[in-house]
Amino acid sequence: MTLRKAGFAAATALVLSLTATACGGDSGAGDDKINIGIKFDQPGLGLKTQDGEYTGFDVDVATYVAKELGYDEKDIVWKQAPSAERENMIANGDVKFIVATYTINDERKQRVDFAGPYFLAHQDLLVRADDDTVRTEDDLNSSEMKLCSVTGSTSAQNVNKKFAPKANLINYGGYSECLTGLENKAVDALTTDDSILAGYAAQEEHQGKFKLAGLNLSDEPYGIGLKKGDTELRKQINDALKKMVDEGAWEEAAKKHFGPADYEYEPAPEITETN
Amino acid sequence: MFDFLDSGQYDVLGAFWVTVQLTVYSAIGSLVWGTILAAMRVSPVPLMRAFGTAYVNVVRNTPLTVIILAASLGLFQTLGITLAGGGDFEVIGFRLAVLGLVAYHATFVCEALRSGINTVPVGQAEAARAMGLSFLQVLSLVVLPQAFRSVVAPLANVLIALTKNTTVAAAIGVAEAAALMKTMIEYESDAIFLVSAMFAFGFVVLTLPTGMLLGWVSKRVAVKR
Numbered sequence: 001m002t003l004r005k006a007g008f009a010a011a012t013a014l015v016l017s018l019t020a021t022a023c024g025g026d027s028g029a030g031d032d033k034i035n036i037g038i039k040f041d042q043p044g045l046g047l048k049t050q051d052g053e054y055t056g057f058d059v060d061v062a063t064y065v066a067k068e069l070g071y072d073e074k075d076i077v078w079k080q081a082p083s084a085e086r087e088n089m090i091a092n093g094d095v096k097f098i099v100a101t102y103t104i105n106d107e108r109k110q111r112v113d114f115a116g117p118y119f120l121a122h123q124d125l126l127v128r129a130d131d132d133t134v135r136t137e138d139d140l141n142s143s144e145m146k147l148c149s150v151t152g153s154t155s156a157q158n159v160n161k162k163f164a165p166k167a168n169l170i171n172y173g174g175y176s177e178c179l180t181g182l183e184n185k186a187v188d189a190l191t192t193d194d195s196i197l198a199g200y201a202a203q204e205e206h207q208g209k210f211k212l213a214g215l216n217l218s219d220e221p222y223g224i225g226l227k228k229g230d231t232e233l234r235k236q237i238n239d240a241l242k243k244m245v246d247e248g249a250w251e252e253a254a255k256k257h258f259g260p261a262d263y264e265y266e267p268a269p270e271i272t273e274t275n
Numbered sequence: 276m277f278d279f280l281d282s283g284q285y286d287v288l289g290a291f292w293v294t295v296q297l298t299v300y301s302a303i304g305s306l307v308w309g310t311i312l313a314a315m316r317v318s319p320v321p322l323m324r325a326f327g328t329a330y331v332n333v334v335r336n337t338p339l340t341v342i343i344l345a346a347s348l349g350l351f352q353t354l355g356i357t358l359a360g361g362g363d364f365e366v367i368g369f370r371l372a373v374l375g376l377v378a379y380h381a382t383f384v385c386e387a388l389r390s391g392i393n394t395v396p397v398g399q400a401e402a403a404r405a406m407g408l409s410f411l412q413v414l415s416l417v418v419l420p421q422a423f424r425s426v427v428a429p430l431a432n433v434l435i436a437l438t439k440n441t442t443v444a445a446a447i448g449v450a451e452a453a454a455l456m457k458t459m460i461e462y463e464s465d466a467i468f469l470v471s472a473m474f475a476f477g478f479v480v481l482t483l484p485t486g487m488l489l490g491w492v493s494k495r496v497a498v499k500r
Contacts, residue, residue, distance in 0.1 A: 084461040111465060146362065151445060152457040161284070170364035171448035177344075181352035 034071045036062045037081030037089055037098035037225075041174065044199020044257045045101055054078050056199070058222075060253035061118055061244065062099040065224065068240035084152065087111045090225050097226040097237065101196060103154060104223040104273065113230065114223030114273040115237035118250075120266040123155050123217035124194035126201060126210050128182060135189070135213045140164035148178035148187040155192040158218055175200060183209065193220050198263035212263060223273055238271050277473075279463045290455035291477050297372060297441040297451060298481075302434055304377035309384025314414055316389055327385070335382040339443050343375040347447035350374075364448065372444035380437050387429040391422030394500075427493035434489070435482045452477060 038058050039046035046058040059078075066076050081089055081100045089095050090112045101121075104114045125135060125147075139145050141164040149156040151171040159167050170187065172178055179200060181187040190197065194212055201210045224241075226233050244250045245268040258265050280287070315327035334342070350356040351371055358370040395418050403413040442453035456474045460467055 084457070084464055087464045088467070107462070146364065151448060151454050152461040154461075157458065157462070168362065168364050170368060171450075171454070172347075173446050177348060177352075180348055184353050184355070186352045186355060 033075050033077050034066055034069070035077045035079050035095045036066060037079045037086065037095040037100055038062060039082075039100045040078075040080045042101065042196055042199055043203045044261075045195060046099070047199075048078070048080075055257075057119070057195070057253055057257040058099045058101065060257070061224075061241075061250075062097075064244045064249055064253075065097075065099070065237050065240040068243065069236055086225060090227055093227070097224050097233070099224050101193060101220075102223055102225045103220045108225070111228065112225045113228050113234055114225055115234045116223040116241055116271060116273055117221035117269045118224065118241050118244075119195065119222040119254075120269045121193040121195040121220040121222060122215075122266075123158060123191060123220065124197055124215050125189040125191050125213035126182065126197040127189050127213050128185070129209055129211045131188070135215060137163060137215060137217065140191075141166050142168075144168075145189065146170070146187045148172065148181055148190045149192060150175055150178075153192060154220075159191060163217060179206065179210075189213065191217075194263060195222075195258065195265065198258045198261040198265075201263075202258065202260035207260065212261070221269060221272075234273070238274060241271060277469065279459070279466055279470075284462075285455060285459055287452075287455065287473070287477075290450060290452045291481070293369075293449065293451040294438070294441050295481065297369070297376065297444060297449070298434075298438045300373045301376035301380060301437055301441070304373060305380040305384050305433070305437065306430075308377055308381035310388060310419070312381055312385035313388035313392065314411075316385065317392055317414070319410055331382045331385055334378055335386075337379075339375070339379050339440055340446060342379050343372060343443050343447055346371040346375040365450070368444070368447055368449045372441075372447060372449045376437065376440065376444070380433060380440070383433045383436070384430065387426045387433060388419075388422060390429070391424075391426035392418055394425045394498075395421045396500075421498055424496045424498050427489055427496060431486055431489035431493065435486055438482050438485070439478060 038054065038056070040048040042056065042058075045056045046054070047056050048054055063073055063076065067073070079089070079095050081095065081098050083100075086098050086100065086102060087108065090098060097115075099118075102108075102114070104117055108114075127133075127135070135145075140147065140159065145168065147159065147164075147167050147169045149159065149169060149171055151173060153171075156169065156171050159169055170178075170181075175190060175192065175196065178187065178190040182190055190200075197210075197212055200206060201212065224237050226237065241250075250268050254265055279285070312327050312331060315323040316331070318324060318327075347368065351367060357367045358374065361367075399417055399421070400413055403417045408416065441451055444451055445454035445457065448454070452474055456470060459470045463470055
């Protein structure tokens, strides 16, 4: 009886320790691998598809930068970087850098350094394709218009605190939930960065259903987040980004991922985050 | 240490107030609906018994997140049911969350009550029947008053679980404590432990007195047999 109990306890401990190490175990992989943080759930930017492939603009940028740093595509270990965990992932050394719709701002700069920006997005609205109402920024700030966004996101915070405190806003756990309501006319618009919206509109199953309203509500310069004080890496990444734009690979990637949504993205921004 | 609270960006008390409101409305709803379900499960009508059993077993075994999301995405976003909430998302979300919480927790109230009904000696119901009382009279005048008194402690457990389960409403955008915590973790990611500890403490403040008060009540009102 005691033996069985001990065996059971040992098995439990083993399982627990296995699950505990499963997430952190391979972070210290040798020099031949590189860990890069991306979003896994944002079509057009960073998406893990059902067959385990990674696609999107952020993925292309990250792959290009990694190549310039001397890592082959097969040496890249993609890590999921949820918005709230990005600073900690960089600080803990889980990832070398993060390319995940990471807006450069002063609060984040206190904890991480940025390279780039490599893309300039604006907060915008996604509306139904047959919705011809002309929207202005003032429309948002009335309870007439029903808005949808994601709990805890910068876009939701922007609406609440900055340009439309009176807006009628519902927050879900992800943007996909908002699309259900948008399609069924329970909400009038989904709001977040236009790059993200374009990614959803360009998805195969949504093509032709939604369009961007084209409001420039805010500037969101996306940077590549890296460990604070690593000026060497920052310079290397900036050089890689510059080369990517000069070579035309940037334009190609942007056209490939944002093109199907008729999204007029901004040209590659000037790199500002230098040493 | 708590300097992020001084910025005035986060209405922590307001968020916990929504949690309290969710809890109170859902608790009242669950108690009513749970009592009706329990009555159905012990009723002499086979159809009602079957409905009660099926409802309790299906809903009790469905994850609460699924129920709440189905209420919002299914009922509201797809079918357009707003529960008389007009066009205001705050009201609609709140009412749908209460609906989901009541649907789920009523099953636990029902099962707790049914165990209470089993503590009432059969002779009591038989005697009441012999006096010519109807089933509903037997239940409401003789059996349930005694049953409730013996299940105060289990009902307190359901209430505490309900208080904590209100956090699931964050999934459909109800601005309660867990939703605010998510926002705070995004913006104050260097203070994750402080933020988590603060919300954990908030829930302890809500649930501990409930448990102690109802524990005392259950001792006071228990039927000594």
